[in-house]
Amino acid sequence: MRTLPLSVGFMPLVDAAPLIIARELGFAEEEGLALNLQSAPSWSTLRDRLILGQIEAAHMLSPVPVAMALGLGGLPTQLDALSVLSINGNVIGISNALANEIATHGTMPNFLDAQAAGKALAALNRPLRIGVPFPFSMHAELLHYWLSASGLNVAKSLDLRTIPPLLMADAIAAGEVDAFCVGEPWGSITVEQGGGSLLLPGAAIWQFAPEKVLAVRRDWAASEDDLTGRLMRAVWKAGRWLGRQDKRATASEILSWPEYLGVSTEITERALTGNLLINARGKSRTVPRMMEFFDGAATFPWKSQGAWIGARMAARFGLDRAQSAAKAAAVFRSDLYRRHLGPLGADLPAASEKLEGALASPTTAGTDSGTLILGPDRFFDDQVFDPRRPEC
Template sequence: MRTVSLNVGFMPLVDAAPLVIARELGFAEEEGLDLSLQGAPSWSTLRDRLALGQIEAAHMLSPVPIAMALGLGGMATRFDALCVLSINGNVIGVSREMAQDLKANGARLDFLDATTTGQALSSLNKDIRIGVPFPFSMHAELLYYWLDSIGLPSPQGLDVRTIPPPLMSQAIAAGEIDAFCVGEPWGSIAVENGHGELILPGQSIWQFAPEKVLAVRHDWAEAEQDLTGRLMRAVWKAGRWLGDPTKLSTIAEVLSWPEYLGVSAEIIERALSGQMVISQRGETRRVPRMIGFFEGAASFPWKSQAAWIGNRMATRFGLDRVQAAKAASDVFRSDLYRKHLASTGAEMPGASQKVEGAISVPTPVASKAGTLILQPDRFFNGAIFDSSQTS
């Protein structure tokens, strides 16, 4: 097999692990690929590099390809999401000053209870300046869904500011924002630096949120079907390796290298293990499934997940919800997943969509490889989303 070089962009986040591990542990090499991993300073830069053909693939926010398919954000290039790279992995935090305001106000915070914590924020009765890494991101979608559900009119009730993940702690320290939603390890860095406290993990809003995807240009996937398959298999093998809990220390060490995240392996391991330090006082909380790469067919690009994102965007931007859900679903390429991963033994759900929010306990379902155990995917408010009923 001829070795082919591929340029792949990423942001310095724990959830870039499938690409890093695919390169560093030889899974890409097994598929005849030499991955050149190129860090980006911001999500807009990463998106533009992919759109302009400067890189072949990218670690990408799951809503970005959907926003582009809906004509949002000023980029018309079609991206395809070949697979999901990671589930969950975000944290919501507040400045030390806001944490003190919450305590002075008698607010009750429960790190794993989105309703209680959301009500505590609402009780402040003040505008909140909140940082997110990009307007079209799961961070933004989770925040809007959460705060709207507990009665804070969003986005009207929020002053949302775009801040690259590595700069979130600095923005809190400078007083530019009061709160943030960001991927790890950057929430933990804000805690470590004494600039903020964590109040909620993203998985407490939606237990199985597709956080990042492996994105490519649609025309590239069509023209380079062999390379598409090789890349997908390398990343899937890396995800399977990442799913082994005995590998956490090794994963954290590799991700800590300067060319990737450049932060302490101990801080990185917090997200991988779910043992989160939420304040500089050393308070810890155990977060089940803080971040996932493999369990429960985590990498499968469910069309219903894409439809949920499309439906939320359509509601916010005044688009036709049925058309938006359909356009969003087309972006998540479960057909390519089934085609290119069939030889790996990957768990293949019998269908490409499900009712989102309906699974409260690990649930066995039929799959092409036997029995697949789907993990809980509940929304914090008990809502369900059936993409077949979108109207």
């Protein structure tokens, strides 16, 4: 098979692992691709490189293609999510000063208790400056959802500030923000440097949040169907490999290389195993399903996930919720996923949408050829999102 070059952008985060593993362990080569992985300094830079055609595909925040479809951000190019690269993986951290302030109002909440953590922040009764990597991100959506449901007046008291992931630890240490929501390893780096502690994993807010997607321009996917299929298959194989617990040590070592994350293997392994150090005193906690790459149809681009993001954005930006949910659902290309990955034996759910937040425990679901086990996908406040009734 002739090897074809393909340029793919990524941010130095643990959840870029499927692209990195696809290149380094030969899954891309099996599909006849020579992946040229290009690191970007910020999400805006990565998005712009993709839009301008400087790269063909990207490791992307799941809400970015949705924002483009809704006309947010001022750029007209349509992007599509071919597959989900990772589920969960974010952490919410707080400055040492904010930790002391919370302690004066009571006790520090349990690390996995989103209800208690949200109430603790709302009880401070003051504006909160919180760093996020990009305005259109799962970080921003989770924070708005969680803090609003916890009683914080987000319109008056939530001040989101855009800070690239690599600079988040510096920002919290310098007092530029009170807290942050960021992907690993940059929350753990904050703990290592002593600038703050971890308050909550993102998975405690939504147990099955589609964090990053494999994004391409819609016109590119239409004109380069063969390349699209090759890329999707290579990344799917890498995700399957990452889904094996016995591969996490090897993955941690590869991700730590200077051309990728450039941090210690110990730090990357924390995120992959879910065994996090949450403060400088050495306190540790284990997060179930801290980050998923494969199990439970983790790579499937559920249209209901896109619809949830679209409905949330519509509520925040004053758009029609039903129309926004429909446009957002169209961005998650389950049709391409079925066509290109079905022949590999990928689990293909019988439907392309589901009730988001309805699963409290592992649940058997029908597929095109049998069954699969879907993991819990609860929201912390037990809300359920019906993509057919997004206005509710």
